[in-house]
Amino acid sequence: MSELLVKQDAPMDAYRQLFDGILSQRLAPGTKLNEVELTLLFGVSRTLIRQALQRLQLEQVVEIHKNRGAFVAAPSPDLAQQILLARHTIELAVVNLACERCTAGDVEKLQHMINLEQSAIDQGDMATALRRSGEFHLQLAIVARNQPFVHALRGLISQTSLIITMYSHGGGNACARDEHSLLLAAVSAGDQHRAQQQMAHHLGHIAAGCDFTQSPQVANLKGAFAHLS
Amino acid sequence: MSELLVKQDAPMDAYRQLFDGILSQRLAPGTKLNEVELTLLFGVSRTLIRQALQRLQLEQVVEIHKNRGAFVAAPSPDLAQQILLARHTIELAVVNLACERCTAGDVEKLQHMINLEQSAIDQGDMATALRRSGEFHLQLAIVARNQPFVHALRGLISQTSLIITMYSHGGGNACARDEHSLLLAAVSAGDQHRAQQQMAHHLGHIAAGCDFTQSPQVANLKGAFAHLS
DNA sequence: GTACATAATATTGTATACAATATAATTGAA
């Protein structure tokens, strides 16, 4: 009976593996995503690989250059700031709605996600923590019951992960748990003003932890040097 | 020499034809989009048709049901209101940025688009007018110089067209030209407060022109009845 | 005639084959 639950959705799997790889920082910004390599890695044909890549492109996590191939996105400093601004706008609206519509069940789920994020931090797994942090924010949009916001935020949160990878200098986001907890407290209390303040403060921290003045460190040379060993 | 300019980007063409068809209301919400039919219409293989359909799906203009096929999206009343709310939030932010960044060239381009929209109205071609109206709003986001907003609005504007097709009862959007002109005046003057007020008023008109209480009129039965004649 | 079961067809899902383009390697000349 359990075998029935292992329904393998091949196209979704390829997409999700790539997505997780990027958000877990195993695939650095700028990395070339060779189609046949991915074929061998995931055991599906190029058709599905290309489907996954196109989807990731439309989420702005991957860039596809005609006849050149797909690359993990590497947002410029200018674009990065556009992304953070857009996120700011949408998340303020989201948290506002969430205050109105958050149920007891929602609070429980959000609290659970905070705990998961914290346990990743405790284990020193910052990549997982970053991914979980993003999932918390996305869950807020789900609680807000606005599908377009969920859709837009999915891309923006993913891109934020790339931005942090590229521009953040260290421990600026260690305080995330407290901030998420404070945010959840305000939301579950239905206090829109305080929730928006918390969200603005939280997103401000992310931006403050980044340095956009120096050119980004695109670490895609790693693979190019690997064959010399 | 002119032949060189006719560089046919096949995948984009298929996408654009479908997109225009939907936004010009030639393809009603709920219409089944048969892949081989589209193959014959556009003269490209199913590969490119499926690419275009996937892209339209990610813009939420098309729904794809596994093993069932693709359909022109038909947002429910609930989803429709989520879409209009999201659009409201983003367009207010956009118009705010546009006030700060609008150049003389931008004003000229926006004015030109208003004129195009008006000429379509004058000719009684409301489908084209609706499409041009959407292009004006999208151009505002371009003027705002925020790529994520452009990206999100592209989908939201397209979906709004579907919503108007499904739920709007007639001449509610005839006043569009005046409103766009007033909006442009405020933006080019850099008057953020007035521009936001105009935008809110304008989007309010769209929502006011719709009736979400009665169930939507999905006109995809037309084809089903055609063979009886 | 209706309802169900079964077979035929149509449609979508995935993999592969071929074409077009870009990248890398090789050769030759200055």
Added chain:
DNA sequence: TTCAATTATATTGTATACAATATTATGTAC
């Protein structure tokens, strides 16, 4: 050696072939 031109290779773009699923049609029992 260095640069350019050319060939060879690798990679992406598109079309087609086959597999899996859904839809429709047919037939039979009641």
